[in-house]
Amino acid sequence: MVTNNNETMQQNIFYTFSKTIEFFSISPAEAQLFAMLYLKEYPMTLDEMGQALGKSKTAIGTSIRTLSELNLVRRVWKKGIRKDLYETHHDLYSKFMKTYINNWISHTNNQKALLSDVYEQMNRTNLSEEETQLLNKLTSIIEFHQSIIDTFTTIDPKKN
Amino acid sequence: MVTNNNETMQQNIFYTFSKTIEFFSISPAEAQLFAMLYLKEYPMTLDEMGQALGKSKTAIGTSIRTLSELNLVRRVWKKGIRKDLYETHHDLYSKFMKTYINNWISHTNNQKALLSDVYEQMNRTNLSEEETQLLNKLTSIIEFHQSIIDTFTTIDPKKN
DNA sequence: TTATACGTACAGTTTAAACTGTACGTACTT
DNA sequence: AAGTACGTACAGTTTAAACTGTACGTATAA
Missing domain, CATH: 1.10.10.10 (Winged helix-like DNA-binding domain superfamily/Winged helix DNA-binding domain)
Incomplete structure (x- = not known):
């Protein structure tokens, strides 16, 4: 410079x-x-x-x-x-961060809902080993989504 | 489904x-x-x-x-x-969120440093009205960057 | 009423990212 | 030592996003 x-x-x-x-x-x-x-x-x-x-x-x-x-x-x-x-608009932080975080949360909620639907369909007795493993993976992925939601929910975008 | x-x-x-x-x-x-x-x-x-x-x-x-x-x-x-x-790797949240947030923080810190350099060069007496306005804008933009850094710094990506 | 201004729809073009297939150098197997 | 396997460099191709220029419908001005 x-x-x-x-x-x-x-x-x-x-x-x-x-x-x-x-x-x-x-x-x-x-x-x-x-x-x-x-x-x-x-x-x-x-x-x-x-x-x-x-x-x-x-x-x-x-x-x-x-x-x-x-x-x-x-x-x-x-x-x-x-x-x-x-x-x-002039309130930079509020405009950008609020929209950004809302996008994250709504998208991740949608994805989590889809995955939970799959979980409900799969979660029954008499699963094969393969199905059990897939269900375990699915559980981890759903938890991953929930953690993302928790994370972004804790941010307070009203601060500026 | x-x-x-x-x-x-x-x-x-x-x-x-x-x-x-x-x-x-x-x-x-x-x-x-x-x-x-x-x-x-x-x-x-x-x-x-x-x-x-x-x-x-x-x-x-x-x-x-x-x-x-x-x-x-x-x-x-x-x-x-x-x-x-x-x-x-299997620790999804830690891997993804940690990297992601670190990218945000390091990038935003770099940008803020560049902008602060410009601020130091501009910040003197006898500014024209135009320069004063630009300096005010620059101050807002730097504050925006600081707010982003503050926000992502508060997130604890070690949670999983 | 006619002419002009304006934003946008649309078709075509450009650009950058993502891709494929080939060839090469290195490592491994026979 | 020769042949094969492997990952990657490389050149060329494909794809999707971003762009341009033209034309159109609507609004405004003369």
Whole structure:
């Protein structure tokens, strides 16, 4: 980090921040869009975002739709502007971590339910050795799922 | 879930389990390899794994190398067998969650350090309004990183 | 009413990851 | 020593995700 130039520092912040966002299972394009939008002080149009990132309006449309569905950005109305405007939510931790943990918990609960269904079907008397072993494996896998759920349930994403 | 057939149930367990493994930022191919290997009761060769998953030995070689680097599987020696044999580690929660959380913490620490470097370079007197705003944004982003680290540090992955 | 702006659907293209098949070097067996 | 087995390097192929450019329907402005 040898440069003092504002533009380069902003680029470094943007890039570093976007890499962290990627860790929340967000695609590089979406992460960069969010990071760039967060660093701007004003809501942007699809054209502006496309120009800032060097991408087509279609690609921006797709990415902003995903970010919007993830509740990370919101539409903004501004008088006299007919283009769609978007800005980011500002409570980073709450937005990212809450969604991320909820995804983990709901997915893992779904998987655990499926596995428990299989367990109920298999769990009877007169099992072969092979079936008993499979049932034991299944028990371990279900416990694994429960441990994941327990872990993420203990995190308090309301903290910010 | 309407079928009682053993093979189908094993397939359901395999598939459901592999989908959960993918959530740990492990690729579908690697997740499926791990899930299949975990459900087997014996160490397997590259050929056997390739045949079981319907993939080439090269693809298996690549995937097993990654799983090995992640410390999720280990090489096994068996007298009289010259082929490489691999089996999974059995402590699922510890292996997956520990690695996963360590990745989060180390990555986020690295990013935070980079951002703090930028902060030290920017933090001086006589800042323009633009620079002040960028510095404020940077402060929020650094706090975001710290919150992530705090969150994952509180998780105890030794539980199983 | 006509022309223009806008976002998005759509078809096609590009890119990167994942894959296959071949060939090679090394180890093992005969 | 020669032949075979084995894992992996390598080049090429396939696949799915991400992208572009065009066209369309709707809304807005003139």
